[in-house]
Amino acid sequence: MSRDAGSDTLDRDFPDAAARLRATLAAVASATAAPDRSDELEAALSGEMPGGLVRLGSRRRAPGRRRLLAVAAAVVVVALVAAVLVAQSREDAGPPAVSTEADIGTGWYLPPAGWRVTSVDTDFLDVGEAGACPCTTWLAARPGSDRPPTLVVSEAGEPAEPDTTGRAIDVGGREGRFATPFFRNRVVTAAAAGRQVSVSGRKVGQDDLVAVADALLDQREAGRDLDMAQVPLPDGFVATAPVVTPAWLSEHLVAVTATENGTGRRLVYQVVPAGWLRGDLLVARSIRVGDGVATGLVDGAAGSPQTLYTAGRRVDIAVGDSPFGEPTSTFSDAELRRFAAGLHEVTTDDWRAALAGAPGGVDRDVRRAATLTSPPLVVRHPVDRR
Amino acid sequence: MRTRMRSAPVVADEDERRERLIALYRDERVGLVRLAHLMTGSPALAEDIVQEAFLRLHPALDTVEKPGAYLRTTVVNLCRSHHRREGVARRWLERQPAPGADLPPELDETWRALRALPEAQRHALVLRFYLDLRIADIAALLGKPTGTVKSTLHRGLAALTREVTS
Numbered sequence: 001m002s003r004d005a006g007s008d009t010l011d012r013d014f015p016d017a018a019a020r021l022r023a024t025l026a027a028v029a030s031a032t033a034a035p036d037r038s039d040e041l042e043a044a045l046s047g048e049m050p051g052g053l054v055r056l057g058s059r060r061r062a063p064g065r066r067r068l069l070a071v072a073a074a075v076v077v078v079a080l081v082a083a084v085l086v087a088q089s090r091e092d093a094g095p096p097a098v099s100t101e102a103d104i105g106t107g108w109y110l111p112p113a114g115w116r117v118t119s120v121d122t123d124f125l126d127v128g129e130a131g132a133c134p135c136t137t138w139l140a141a142r143p144g145s146d147r148p149p150t151l152v153v154s155e156a157g158e159p160a161e162p163d164t165t166g167r168a169i170d171v172g173g174r175e176g177r178f179a180t181p182f183f184r185n186r187v188v189t190a191a192a193a194g195r196q197v198s199v200s201g202r203k204v205g206q207d208d209l210v211a212v213a214d215a216l217l218d219q220r221e222a223g224r225d226l227d228m229a230q231v232p233l234p235d236g237f238v239a240t241a242p243v244v245t246p247a248w249l250s251e252h253l254v255a256v257t258a259t260e261n262g263t264g265r266r267l268v269y270q271v272v273p274a275g276w277l278r279g280d281l282l283v284a285r286s287i288r289v290g291d292g293v294a295t296g297l298v299d300g301a302a303g304s305p306q307t308l309y310t311a312g313r314r315v316d317i318a319v320g321d322s323p324f325g326e327p328t329s330t331f332s333d334a335e336l337r338r339f340a341a342g343l344h345e346v347t348t349d350d351w352r353a354a355l356a357g358a359p360g361g362v363d364r365d366v367r368r369a370a371t372l373t374s375p376p377l378v379v380r381h382p383v384d385r386r
Numbered sequence: 387m388r389t390r391m392r393s394a395p396v397v398a399d400e401d402e403r404r405e406r407l408i409a410l411y412r413d414e415r416v417g418l419v420r421l422a423h424l425m426t427g428s429p430a431l432a433e434d435i436v437q438e439a440f441l442r443l444h445p446a447l448d449t450v451e452k453p454g455a456y457l458r459t460t461v462v463n464l465c466r467s468h469h470r471r472e473g474v475a476r477r478w479l480e481r482q483p484a485p486g487a488d489l490p491p492e493l494d495e496t497w498r499a500l501r502a503l504p505e506a507q508r509h510a511l512v513l514r515f516y517l518d519l520r521i522a523d524i525a526a527l528l529g530k531p532t533g534t535v536k537s538t539l540h541r542g543l544a545a546l547t548r549e550v551t552s
Contacts, residue, residue, distance in 0.1 A: 010514070010539055010540065010543055013540070013543070014543040014544070014547055017543050017546045017547040017550070018515065018543060020492065020493070020496050020550070021496060021500070021511060021515045021543070021546060022515050022516075023493060024489070024493040024496040024497050024500065025424055025512065025515055025516040026516070027489055027490075027493050028423070028424060028489065028493075028497055028517065029420040029421075029423070029424060031488065031489070032420045032423045032429055032432070033429065034415055034416040034419035034420065034433070034436075035433070036415070036431065037437060038408050038412060038415075040437065041407075041408065041411055041437060041440055041441070042404065043547075044437070045404055045407070045441070045444060123466070123505070123506070123508070124463065124466045124528075124529065155511070160445075177507060187463075266490065311549060316477060322504075324504040324505055324506055326504055334541055354417050361534070361537060363530070363531075363534060364530075364531040364533070365530075365531070376529075
């Protein structure tokens with residue numbers, strides 16, 4: 001394709017960097033091995049083995065290529081556990097969650113007094129599997145600060161390809177699967193009446209996972225609405241409210257960079273359509289659950305700042321580190337909780353007024369969207385439009 | 387860069403569809419794995435993403451007019467969405483030193499600097515300087531305004547220049 005005016009400007013402004021980047025990309029690409037894995041592809045198409053990536057609800061893993069990653073994941077676990085041991089004493093008793101005083105329904109949140117919005121960016125989210133939704137998820141945990149036992153439960157459409165991850169087990173007379181994938185979490189998956197339940201747990205035994213899956217499938221087979229209150233959760237567990245995703249949507253997270261007046265400290269908070277951040281709470285150092293909402297502190301990787309997650313409401317929120325790796329300041333647990341408690345939902349007009357004063361860049365789609373879950377931030381997936 | 391669907395799909399025999407998909411895989415695999423490697427920084431992940439892209443194409447193969455463009459769009463989307471789906475653990479892994487190709491020092495330095503860039507900048511730079519896409523095409527592919535793509539590219543090249551000259 002021919003160059004365009006914008007690119008000519010880039011080559012003019014950064015001639016050395018542009019030339020070196022082209023040479024680097026060409027060299028790395030040429031050196032990239034791309035082994036023929038058509039046998040694996042054929043096997044996956046035949047349902048004899050799982051496909052390429054872990055998908056929503058189906059918990060499938062890629063085959064042997066993931067062994068190196070599994071080893072690396074084990075290193076991650078060790079690193080996170082070490083960080084947990086160091087950080088446990090920092091747990092505080094601050095406010096429980098994001099303010100719910102003004103439930104306006106836009107999904108637009110502004111920072112507390114003393115902070116100003118300086119830029120807003122977005123990132124694309126892709127649900128993954130056609131037909132999986134409508135789907136429902138819950139998070140349940142035994143609140144605490146020592147990497148407490150945690151469950152993530154999802155109920156979705158049964159995938160077209162059978163799940164062959166792990167080993168076969170009995171789930172209330174149904175055939176299910178038990179696997180121990182990423183982060184040594186345990187997963188039980190089983191299906192009935194065209195629906196699949198997947199229960200992922202940290203520090204939760206297989207029998208408890210099976211009991212949860214069995215109870216939900218019983219409800220589905222009986223034609224009842226799913227009710228987590230009737231599910232035998234392990235002792236001390238508290239569940240969040242259910243999050244229902246109605247259709248297979250392509251959505252966006254919105255990352256707001258805020259700057260503290262006076263100090264100039266920078267912090268990023270993400271607002272995300274409900275359900276996206278629950279999985280991150282499976283690696284939380286501490287979790288609180290109350291009023292249907294879970295909050296958890298997740299240690300930053302490789303020395304990056306920690307992040308406070310809130311899940312279970314109409315919008316998931318993460319306060320702390322940047323999803324794009326942009327530098328941010330480091331905040332204590334109490335500071336993050338104070339900031340999160342001060343986030344407040346505003347009308348579209350108030351949101352746009354705040355963006356108008358932002359000195360940094362603001363994504364154009366964010367300016368155009370009436371709410372976090374309106375076009376152009378949310379679109380139906382092209383394949384699902386047929 | 388949207389991939390159009392035919393309104394009246396032609397239903398092919400399943401065996402024939404699989405044969406077409408495997409033939410397409412053999413034709414397109416290398417270029418797609420290279421693209422995914424450059425976008426994610428991980429060759430193993432790149433292979434998995436490309437496998438996934440072909441699995442996703444399979445049920446839609448009869449209705450997609452341009453399978454090559456569809457695959458490329460899918461690979462780009464998977465590279466981008468993967469970041470969120472895999473969460474904290476994967477992000478930690480991505481920040482670790484790369485099992486690098488055997489590159490001359492100055493190119494190796496640039497490759498490391500590229501991998502350290504924010505994801506949005508890295509993706510835009512790869513699409514521009516590897517695929518040689520026009521800014522309008524990058525904007526369509528990423529679902530971003532052209533102005534955002536321009537500023538992202540500008541910031542990315544400026545950051546690379548700082549990194550490799552510091």
